[in-house]
Amino acid sequence: MDGPPVKIVSIYITGFYVKKALNRAAKEILVSAGLRRTGGRVEILEVLQQAKMPLNQEEIQAQLDRDLNRTTVYRTLESFIQAGLVHRCFVRERAWHYELAHNCRPLQCHPHFTCTNCDRTLCLKDVFLPLVKDIPDGFIIQRQQVRIEGLCPNCS
Amino acid sequence: MDGPPVKIVSIYITGFYVKKALNRAAKEILVSAGLRRTGGRVEILEVLQQAKMPLNQEEIQAQLDRDLNRTTVYRTLESFIQAGLVHRCFVRERAWHYELAHNCRPLQCHPHFTCTNCDRTLCLKDVFLPLVKDIPDGFIIQRQQVRIEGLCPNCS
DNA sequence: CGCAAAATGCAAATATGTTGCAAAAAGAAT
DNA sequence: ATTCTTTTTGCAACATATTTGCATTTTGCG
Ligand SMILES: [Mn+2]
Ligand SMILES: [Mn+2]
Ligand SMILES: [Zn+2]
Ligand SMILES: [Zn+2]
Numbered sequence: 001m002d003g004p005p006v007k008i009v010s011i012y013i014t015g016f017y018v019k020k021a022l023n024r025a026a027k028e029i030l031v032s033a034g035l036r037r038t039g040g041r042v043e044i045l046e047v048l049q050q051a052k053m054p055l056n057q058e059e060i061q062a063q064l065d066r067d068l069n070r071t072t073v074y075r076t077l078e079s080f081i082q083a084g085l086v087h088r089c090f091v092r093e094r095a096w097h098y099e100l101a102h103n104c105r106p107l108q109c110h111p112h113f114t115c116t117n118c119d120r121t122l123c124l125k126d127v128f129l130p131l132v133k134d135i136p137d138g139f140i141i142q143r144q145q146v147r148i149e150g151l152c153p154n155c156s
Numbered sequence: 157m158d159g160p161p162v163k164i165v166s167i168y169i170t171g172f173y174v175k176k177a178l179n180r181a182a183k184e185i186l187v188s189a190g191l192r193r194t195g196g197r198v199e200i201l202e203v204l205q206q207a208k209m210p211l212n213q214e215e216i217q218a219q220l221d222r223d224l225n226r227t228t229v230y231r232t233l234e235s236f237i238q239a240g241l242v243h244r245c246f247v248r249e250r251a252w253h254y255e256l257a258h259n260c261r262p263l264q265c266h267p268h269f270t271c272t273n274c275d276r277t278l279c280l281k282d283v284f285l286p287l288v289k290d291i292p293d294g295f296i297i298q299r300q301q302v303r304i305e306g307l308c309p310n311c312s
Numbered sequence: 313c314g315c316a317a318a319a320t321g322c323a324a325a326t327a328t329g330t331t332g333c334a335a336a337a338a339g340a341a342t
Numbered sequence: 343a344t345t346c347t348t349t350t351t352g353c354a355a356c357a358t359a360t361t362t363g364c365a366t367t368t369t370g371c372g
Binding site for chain 1: 246250267269272280282283284285286288290291292293294295296297298299300301302303304305306307308309312
């Protein structure tokens with residue numbers, strides 16, 4: 001083993017799995033993902049590393065130190081998705097929401113919970129739902145996503 | 157028992173369950189849902205009854221005989237949602253997709269499958285996934301939704 | 313440093329959904 | 343059927359979210 005221990009998570013990349021540590025320094029992650037290390041990418045990745053819930057373009061941009069064009073934010077996120085660093089997740093709002101592709105199990109990320117009262121979205125990182133079992137022949141599952149609506153502890 | 161047998165399905169309506177038969181004639185359904193029977197509503201409901209997958213506003217409109225304004229289509233769908241006849245479902249595309257609120261189990265509808273190759277979305281009406289069990293104290297589940305991505309039988 | 317490829321900013325375009333208001337249609341009462 | 347009230351509809355404008363084309367800048371590499 002070389003270097004300090006890092007938490008290893010599984011990331012799904014276009015058809016196969018790789019092991020990757022998304023809690024390393026943003027710069028390192030970019031290099032090992034084969035992405036050019038630009039200021040914007042480093043910052044966006046850092047925002048996502050600190051995020052406690054899926055964020056949309058506007059929320060990400062608001063947390064940046066530098067001014068990045070919104071087009072650039074979208075393009076950066078798309079490059080992260082292609083590299084397998086980021087997922088789009090499944091929330092009630094119209095805007096796409098993005099999240100680091102960590103805290104994932106094989107073929108699925110954790111579920112997301114949206115409160116119908118206060119409208120907050122929470123990551124249920126420790127909640128586990130098995131993969132569907134009785135799917136008909138011929139289907140190949142690449143990813144399963146779960147979304148739950150209801151009342152959060154604050155509102156119930 | 158009065159009248160011919162109808163398939164009874166469960167529909168989730170704002171906090172409690174009702175039994176309703178969504179394969180009756182569209183006109184009847186509107187009446188029993190307390191909605192005015194307008195030409196547009198009848199047609200939209202019929203389109204949804206025949207649909208084999210979730211449809212968006214544009215797809216619904218394209219299947220109508222009469223010309224309906226897109227605002228009207230959206231408002232009609234919203235009234236169906238309020239009446240518990242229709243759900244919005246979650247697909248990969250940006251546009252909202254709508255589906256009759258049948259083939260549902262308590263607190264959840266069937267999963268939807270989107271093929272990453274041909275981009276088609278299919279209803280997995282007979283696929284069952286249990287409700288999450290290990291959700292922390294304080295959360296109240298009102299609805300669980302599942303989305304699966306992968307290769308469909310045509311593409312695998 | 314100098315080059316080629318990739319990333320960025322900006323303006324415009326596109327896609328999707330909502331709002332306000334006036335006109336039309338539906339249902340109830342007569 | 344006629345009248346009345348309420349709901350629904352169409353239309354234009356607005357709002358929001360995302361994408362595209364193209365010129366400019368930056369990056370990584372030799
Ligand atoms: Mn999450
Ligand atoms: Mn369906
Ligand atoms: Zn809440
Ligand atoms: Zn397919």
